[in-house]
Amino acid sequence: MGKAAARSLSAEVRDAYVEALRDPVHVHAICEEYRAAATIDREHDALDQANGGRIECPLLALWSSEGGLENWYAEGGGPLGIWRKWADSVAGSPVPGGHFFPEEHPRQTAAVLSKFFEDK
Incomplete structure (x- = not known):
């Protein structure tokens, strides 16, 4: 670390x-x-x-807004584009923080997770 x-x-x-x-x-x-x-x-x-x-359940992908994932996988449609090759129902977005974003921003991460599960 x-x-x-x-x-x-x-x-x-x-x-x-x-x-x-x-x-x-x-x-x-x-x-x-x-x-x-x-x-x-x-x-x-x-x-x-x-x-x-295929992944049959709804899938939520979260990644650090401060990391390189968005750019590293741009040719594949970004992180969501990659997961859409595996699942039909894919949601997600970058979230504040670095590699340890759940620990860095637990309330914000929990809110995103709660909304995802409430909507399903």
């Missing part, structure tokens, strides 16, 4: 992250999740799409 992200979190949330990351098993699990996302998950996703797999 970078210094800017650490400063944006409350002491309680920051302490919880630090405590969890003291356990090498947790760190290993995080690394394995990232490894899988860059390797076997992509193969599984391609196979699932080739077989017509």
